[in-house]
Amino acid sequence: MSHTPTLKLGRSTATNVIRCLSGIATSEPSQPVVLTPIPGPKSQELKTAMAKVHQNPSVKFFVDYEKSFGNYLVDADGNVILDTFMQISSIPLGYNHPELVALHKDPRFITAAVSRPALGSFPRTDFADLVKNALISIAPKGLTHVQTMMDGTGANENAIKTAFIKYQTNRRGGKPPTTEDLISCMNQELPGTPHLSVLGFHGAFHGRSLAMLSVTRSKAVHKVDIPAFDWPIALFPRYKYPLEKFEEYNRAEDEKALKSVRDLIASRKKENRDVAAIIVEPIQSEGGDFHGSPEFFRELQKIAADNGITFIVDEVQTGGGASGTLWAHEQWDLPTSPDIVTFSKKALIGGYYYKDEWKVNEPYRIYNTWMGEPTKLVTLEKAVEVIKRDNLVQKTKDVGIELRRGLSVLEAIYPRLIFNVRGMGTLTAFDTSDTKTRDKLLDIALARGLQIGGCGDTSIRFRPALIFDEPHLKLTLEILERAIKDL
Numbered sequence: 348m349s350h351t352p353t354l355k356l357g358r359s360t361a362t363n364v365i366r367c368l369s370g371i372a373t374s375e376p377s378q379p380v381v382l383t384p385i386p387g388p389k390s391q392e393l394k395t396a397m398a399k400v401h402q403n404p405s406v407k408f409f410v411d412y413e414k415s416f417g418n419y420l421v422d423a424d425g426n427v428i429l430d431t432f433m434q435i436s437s438i439p440l441g442y443n444h445p446e447l448v449a450l451h452k453d454p455r456f457i458t459a460a461v462s463r464p465a466l467g468s469f470p471r472t473d474f475a476d477l478v479k480n481a482l483i484s485i486a487p488k489g490l491t492h493v494q495t496m497m498d499g500t501g502a503n504e505n506a507i508k509t510a511f512i513k514y515q516t517n518r519r520g521g522k523p524p525t526t527e528d529l530i531s532c533m534n535q536e537l538p539g540t541p542h543l544s545v546l547g548f549h550g551a552f553h554g555r556s557l558a559m560l561s562v563t564r565s566k567a568v569h570k571v572d573i574p575a576f577d578w579p580i581a582l583f584p585r586y587k588y589p590l591e592k593f594e595e596y597n598r599a600e601d602e603k604a605l606k607s608v609r610d611l612i613a614s615r616k617k618e619n620r621d622v623a624a625i626i627v628e629p630i631q632s633e634g635g636d637f638h639g640s641p642e643f644f645r646e647l648q649k650i651a652a653d654n655g656i657t658f659i660v661d662e663v664q665t666g667g668g669a670s671g672t673l674w675a676h677e678q679w680d681l682p683t684s685p686d687i688v689t690f691s692k693k694a695l696i697g698g699y700y701y702k703d704e705w706k707v708n709e710p711y712r713i714y715n716t717w718m719g720e721p722t723k724l725v726t727l728e729k730a731v732e733v734i735k736r737d738n739l740v741q742k743t744k745d746v747g748i749e750l751r752r753g754l755s756v757l758e759a760i761y762p763r764l765i766f767n768v769r770g771m772g773t774l775t776a777f778d779t780s781d782t783k784t785r786d787k788l789l790d791i792a793l794a795r796g797l798q799i800g801g802c803g804d805t806s807i808r809f810r811p812a813l814i815f816d817e818p819h820l821k822l823t824l825e826i827l828e829r830a831i832k833d834l
C-alpha cells in the first residue's frame with residue numbers, strides 16, 4: 348500500500364495546464380497533478396491558522412478557487428485534483444464556468460450582492476422574473492409554486508412547517524388559526540401547539556438543525572447530545588444488487604418498509620399524535636446511497652394521500668440533473684407530483700416547490716431575513732440556460748451508465764472490494780468490505796489526484812458536476828483501479 352503521490356509532473360507543469368485570465372482559470376487541466384501528500388504543508392498551515400479563529404475539525408484541505416476549473420480543483424499546495432465529489436454534490440457546471448464568471452458584470456448580480464435584500468419584505472422589482480427563469484423553468488411537473496430559502500436544511504425546515512400548517516388548516520376546515528390557537532401557542536399548549544409529527548426513515552439525512560436532526564438518522568455524530576422530537580422512524584429498503592438477481596428479496600424489503608410506515612401512522616393516530624408529513628430522499632445519500640424502487644415510492648405517496656399527510660421529497664442532493672432527469676422522482680412514474688419537493692446544492696439556492704393548495708396565506712409564518720439569495724438566482728438562471736443548451740442532463744444520464752459499466756468491470760475483477768454498484772445518472776455508488784478499507788481507498792485515490800466521496804459506513808459515492816464527461820470518466824476508473832491495487 349502506498350500513499351505517495353505517483354502522478355508527479357512537477358509544479359511548472361501544474362501551472363502550465365491552467366491558463367489564467369484576470370487571476371481566474373479559464374481552461375481545464377487534462378489530468379491530475381499531485382505534488383505533495385494531501386493535505387499538503389500549506390493546507391496544514393492554513394488549518395492551524397484557522398483553528399485560532401474558527402472550527403476546523405472537518406476541513407480536509409484548502410482550495411485555490413481562482414485556479415480551479417471545470418472538473419478539477421487546485422488545492423492550496425498546487426495539487427490538481429479531479430473532483431468527482433464537487434463540494435458535496437453542489438456545483439452544477441464545475442469550477443469557474445466562464446459563462447457564470449461573466450455574470451460579475453451583470454448589474455443584477457452586483458446589486459444583489461452588494462445590496463442584499465430581505466426577500467420576504469423588500470424583494471427586487473425583477474424578483475418574480477428571476478424566480479420564473481431560474482426555478483419555475485425547471486419545476487417538477489405539477490408543482491406550480493416555489494419558495495426560496497437559504498440552504499437544504501432551511502428548505503426542509505420550512506417544507507415541514509408548511510406541512511404542519513396545512514394539516515392544522517385542514518382540521519379547521521380551511522380557516523386561519525382561532526384566538527384560542529393564538530393564545531395557547533404562546534405557552535406551547537394545545538390546541539395552538541399541536542401534537543403532530545413527521546415520519547422519516549432510518550438512514551435518512553435532511554440537515555443538522557435542531558428540528559431536522561429529528562428526521563436525520565444517518566450518523567450518530569450528528570445527533571449525539573442534542574434533544575430530539577419524538578417522531579416516528581420507519582424502515583427504508585436495503586436492496587441487494589444486481590436488482591434483477593434479487594427481485595424477490597428486494598420486493599420483500601419494500602413490503603417490510605411500507606408496513607412499518609403504515610403501522611407507525613396508525614399507532615400515532617391512535618395516540619392523537621398524527622403524522623402530518625412524510626419526508627424521504629430518492630437516494631439516502633449521506634446515509635450510504637440506499638435506493639428505493641419506483642413501486643416503493645408510488646406506494647408511499649399513496650399512503651400519504653390516503654391519510655391526509657404531506658408527501659415531501661427531499662431532492663437537496665438528487666435534484667438538478669445529476670440523476671439523469673432534472674428531478675430524481677421523475678423516474679418513479681408517480682400518478683401526481685409529490686406535494687412538496689425540496690432542493691439546494693446543484694440548484695445553487697435552497698428552497699422548495701409546492702402544490703397550490705400548500706400555499707401559506709398569513710405573513711411571517713414562512714419567513715426569515717434573507718430567505719434565499721438573488722445572486723444565486725442570477726447564477727442559476729444562466730446555469731439553467733447552459734444545462735438546457737448543452738443537453739447536460741441527457742449527457743449525465745449517458746455518462747452515468749458508462750460509470751456503472753466501468754465499476755461493474757472492476758467489481759468482476761475485485762469482487763471483495765467493490766460490490767453493490769448502483770446509481771441513477773452520475774449519482775452512483777458502490778460498497779466496500781468495511782469502513783477501514785473504504786477510508787483507505789478514498790485516501791489512496793486522493794493521493795493519486797482523484798477526489799471521491801464516502802457515505803454511510805462502507806460506501807463510496809460519486810457526485811460529479813454535470814460537465815463530467817468521457818475523458819473524466821476514463822481517468823476516474825483508471826485511478827480508482829490503481830488505488831484498489833495499492834490497497
Ligand SMILES: Cc1ncc(COP(=O)(O)O)c(C=O)c1O
Binds near residue numbers: 498503628632691
Ligand atoms: C438529502 C439532503 N437533505 C438536506 C441536506 C442539508 O442541506 P444543507 O447542507 O444545504 O443544509 C443535505 C445535505 O447534504 C442532503 O443531502
